[in-house]
Amino acid sequence: MPETATRPVLVRGASLLGERTADLLLRDGVVAEVGERRSLAPGDAQVIDADGLVALPGLVDLHTHLREPGREDAETVLTGSRAAAAGGFTAVLAMANTSPVTDTAEAAERVLDLGRAAGLVDVQPVGAVTHGLAGEELAELGLMARSRARVRVFSDDGRCVANARVMRRALEYVKAFGGVVSQHAQDPDLAGPASCCHEGELSGRLGLPGWPGVAEEVIVARDVMLARHTGSRVHVAHVSTAGTVEVLRWAKAQGIAVTAEVTPHHLLLTTDLLSGYDPTFKVNPPLRPDEDVEALRAALADGTIDAVATDHAPHARHDKEHAFVDAAFGMVGLETALPVVATTMVETGRMTWADVARVLSTTPAAIAGLPGHGAELVAGAPANLTLVDPTATRVVDRDASVSRSRNNPWHGRRLTGEVRATVLRGRPTLLDGELVDPAAR
Numbered sequence: 232m233p234e235t236a237t238r239p240v241l242v243r244g245a246s247l248l249g250e251r252t253a254d255l256l257l258r259d260g261v262v263a264e265v266g267e268r269r270s271l272a273p274g275d276a277q278v279i280d281a282d283g284l285v286a287l288p289g290l291v292d293l294h295t296h297l298r299e300p301g302r303e304d305a306e307t308v309l310t311g312s313r314a315a316a317a318g319g320f321t322a323v324l325a326m327a328n329t330s331p332v333t334d335t336a337e338a339a340e341r342v343l344d345l346g347r348a349a350g351l352v353d354v355q356p357v358g359a360v361t362h363g364l365a366g367e368e369l370a371e372l373g374l375m376a377r378s379r380a381r382v383r384v385f386s387d388d389g390r391c392v393a394n395a396r397v398m399r400r401a402l403e404y405v406k407a408f409g410g411v412v413s414q415h416a417q418d419p420d421l422a423g424p425a426s427c428c429h430e431g432e433l434s435g436r437l438g439l440p441g442w443p444g445v446a447e448e449v450i451v452a453r454d455v456m457l458a459r460h461t462g463s464r465v466h467v468a469h470v471s472t473a474g475t476v477e478v479l480r481w482a483k484a485q486g487i488a489v490t491a492e493v494t495p496h497h498l499l500l501t502t503d504l505l506s507g508y509d510p511t512f513k514v515n516p517p518l519r520p521d522e523d524v525e526a527l528r529a530a531l532a533d534g535t536i537d538a539v540a541t542d543h544a545p546h547a548r549h550d551k552e553h554a555f556v557d558a559a560f561g562m563v564g565l566e567t568a569l570p571v572v573a574t575t576m577v578e579t580g581r582m583t584w585a586d587v588a589r590v591l592s593t594t595p596a597a598i599a600g601l602p603g604h605g606a607e608l609v610a611g612a613p614a615n616l617t618l619v620d621p622t623a624t625r626v627v628d629r630d631a632s633v634s635r636s637r638n639n640p641w642h643g644r645r646l647t648g649e650v651r652a653t654v655l656r657g658r659p660t661l662l663d664g665e666l667v668d669p670a671a672r
């Protein structure tokens with residue numbers, strides 16, 4: 232159905248970024264009018280009563296694993312899109328570590344098309360940096376960039392681009408079209424193949440091979456120097472240590488084009504959760520001690536870390552429910568990202584809702600080069616938005632998730648802030664906390 236044929240939507244009485252209450256009339260995929268509270272007549276519009284809700288530009292996730300093609304038993308583009316819409320996202324970047332890997336233009340276009348067919352969120356493929364994520368030869372970066380998928384973010388995520396020469400070439404290459412390399416920063420020699428948790432007192436006690444924070448920090452330090460040398464842009468995926476924050480702070484002060492993301496889990500969960508050997512908490516990079524968590528929160532609040540990205544990493548039970556050392560790395564995160572940020576950063580008074588819009592929408596959209604997303608909610612802007620109940624609290628139930636996977640580290644935890652509605656180009660994908668059947672839109 233063409234977008235022009237959809238019914239207008241009137242969002243009544245939302246608090247824009249938590250700052251001022253207004254009505255928003257959404258028509259033909261854009262914000263047609265912004266008016267004083269209760270000033271706009273509904274006419275034939277579908278009315279969303281947003282009294283008490285905060286309106287944010289639709290959330291943008293720089294780091295999502297959708298698992299299709301190859302691991303549809305863990306997630307598909309459709310089930311991951313549902314989780315994204317339920318979490319308030321209107322765009323997600325789909326990581327390239329699928330099977331086959333997204334390392335060609337055709338593979339990227341297939342992911343794009345699967346996203347369009349699902350129709351719940353803009354699925355923007357990330358391209359691999361190297362063929363098959365092998366870290367040796369560059370993938371078809373230019374062809375992916377020029378394809379219908381317009382790939383701008385490249386990453387071997389799951390693996391580090393460990394070879395400095397390869398990283399340098401990738402940075403030089405993507406510079407030509409304003410691309411960015413998102414690095415999974417982890418020196419493979421320092422981290423070691425068997426490592427599965429933070430290296431520290433606890434890993435010693437548990438008898439688990441740990442990996443040290445410095446394995447991340449040396450790669451970030453190297454990559455900011457390569458970004459300076461090439462004049463290109465580097466993005467640091469899932470920052471997990473205070474040392475990385477120090478490097479980023481220095482690099483930004485030099486004017487080096489580096490951006491960075493932190494995951495919700497690294498903002499709240501700590502390494503001591505591993506004491507019960509529950510593989511739900513096994514993730515790469517690992518959960519760290521309190522000092523790191525505090526440094527990450529401070530860096531997000533002061534802008535040293537630019538964005539929050541979920542690293543939603545669904546895994547099927549038969550990959551996750553193993554002895555700790557054998558289980559897969561990763562945890563789901565799309566449906567809980569906003570509540571975790573609200574709980575850790577807003578409820579604690581460290582960030583405002585305008586800051587949340589910056590770290591979960593505006594800045595990630597700018598980093599990824601997605602012009603239709605992250606815009607301020609003013610007349611003429613694309614009608615991509617999220618409505619949040621800022622005070623609602625809820626105990627997370629992994630079985631209430633719409634993701635296909637259940638590796639949910641938030642199960643049983645009470646979080647504040649609930650996504651009530653998501654609107655993609657003027658069409659609700661989530662209403663009253665329930666997914667909207669695409670056929671009914």
Ligand SMILES: NC(=O)N[C@@H](CC(=O)O)C(=O)O
Pocket residue numbers: 296328388389390415513514515516542544545560561562
């Ligand atoms: N984060 C994880 O623990 N796992 C990710 C890979 C990654 O993000 O490095 C995955 O693909 O499962």
Ligand SMILES: [Zn+2]
Pocket residue numbers: 388389390415468469515516
């Ligand atoms: Zn990674």
Ligand SMILES: [Zn+2]
Pocket residue numbers: 294296326388389542544
């Ligand atoms: Zn990842």
